[in-house]
Amino acid sequence: MREIKVQLYRGEDDNYVELWKTVEKIEGKHRYYGRYTYGNEGTWYSVCDPLGYCELNAPMADDVMFICCDENGNEAIRYSNADGNKLPKFETVIKREWNKAKEKLQHNTEDLTKNFWAECWNGDTTMKINQWLLSYKDPDLYPEKANDYDENWTGCWAEKEIGYEPIPDTEFEYLGHKYQFTKVKHKHEYCGIEWYEFVCTDSPYVMRDTPWVNDRAWIQSYMYLGNWFDDKTYGTMYDQRSAREKVVAALIKKFPMKNKWDKLLYVKKKTGNEFYNCDCCYEKSYSDMADVLINRNYHRKDVDYLCKFINKETEGIVFASNRGNKYTIRQTYPDIYDYDNCLI
Incomplete structure (x- = not known):
């Protein structure tokens, strides 16, 4: 042979x-x-x-x-x-060894694939750690970050590694090289909150310099496995996804859905600033309607107020999409602009 x-x-x-x-x-x-x-x-x-x-x-x-x-x-x-x-491939071995070690550790497991598609399709995050971090992105406290992308708040360039703790009895070999699991302590550069991440590293772990960033070094890691943070304490904000889900739930309570494709009618009254200087009617999904009502204000107190008083906040401008309401809107606003023929 x-x-x-x-x-x-x-x-x-x-x-x-x-x-x-x-x-x-x-x-x-x-x-x-x-x-x-x-x-x-x-x-x-x-x-x-x-x-x-x-x-x-x-x-x-x-x-x-x-x-x-x-x-x-x-x-x-x-x-x-x-x-x-x-x-077995390296990824499989890491997951197998992690399954043995994780039972003794307090940690959160994140679905990175689900988060990737959420960011692609909706521009929001499903990761618990990101939602927690974004709760501290208060534009009143950090006005320079108010209009910045959420990714610039949750990404690695907004944090610093400040501590490393090898997890005992987790060493394993792959192709003759020794690896281990390491608990890495992180600190946010802007708000100062701290949390932990679990990663697979060399054994002992190896540090890498970042030449283009002063006073910054990173641990050499091969797979992100989970995190741990103080979920008893949150900041003054909701992340976009959490805020949207809360308002959608309030909308469904007021306008019950018969099926998942149901939509709402939204009457946008003229203000003089629109291209069409008249009242307009749009058909929107519950999710899109929630974004309109939130209007990029993710303060917890304001979102909670909106949900509590959803009847008042939607009175006369949001309707269930049915024939009776379409007739009522045309009668109330005879000159309304019917966007995409949603009133037919």
Whole structure:
């Protein structure tokens, strides 16, 4: 059987392909092979354009034995396509070890994929830590941040790592390298609140400088696993998502939904500033209507007031979208501009 000694050159990419490089040069140059890792399949492939697009070519023959080595070229594990995968991908090993360690730790688990799509589609966040941080983004206290993106308040450039605590008895190895879980203490640069994050690091952990930021260093980490903060204490604000959900709940209580596609009619009375200087009627989802009523004012006291007095705040301007209300609006505002024919 032919043997090939390889080292991990690059971890899994968006196409679920790891790139491995031969330990020794063959005919004067290193050769590269791909390992397809979707579902921890672990099949070895030859690849085209390895240092570019890195496209899988064809599965390697069953009689080719790959010897997976550590960073020093020492054998860690070996298998061929005939054996099935004997090397779980790094992400899988981290999650497996974290599942053993997390039971003894106070922590919050975040759904990063759900948060990604929430930010893409709605511009808000589902992460508990971000919602907590945004509760302190009070424009009255920090006017320079009032119109800034929420991401600039919750992102890593608005915080600083101030402490590191290796979690005992969590060390494990992968391809001959030692890793551990570390509890990292963070402090917000603007409001000064503190919290903790759990990450996978080298063992012992390694620090990295940030040359473009003065007096700033970061721990080298390989996966974010969770956080912990004082959820008994919140600031004076709601984040956008929480505020919207509260107002939507109040709207549903006043205008019950028969199905999830139900909408509301919104009469916007003329003020002289609109392009159409007249009363206008729009059909809006409950979520969009909540945003209109909130009007970017996320102060907890104001959002809570809006929810408590939703009947008063919507009187004469918000209606359930039905034939009777459409007729009433046309009678009350005979010259109203019917946006997108929502009154038909």
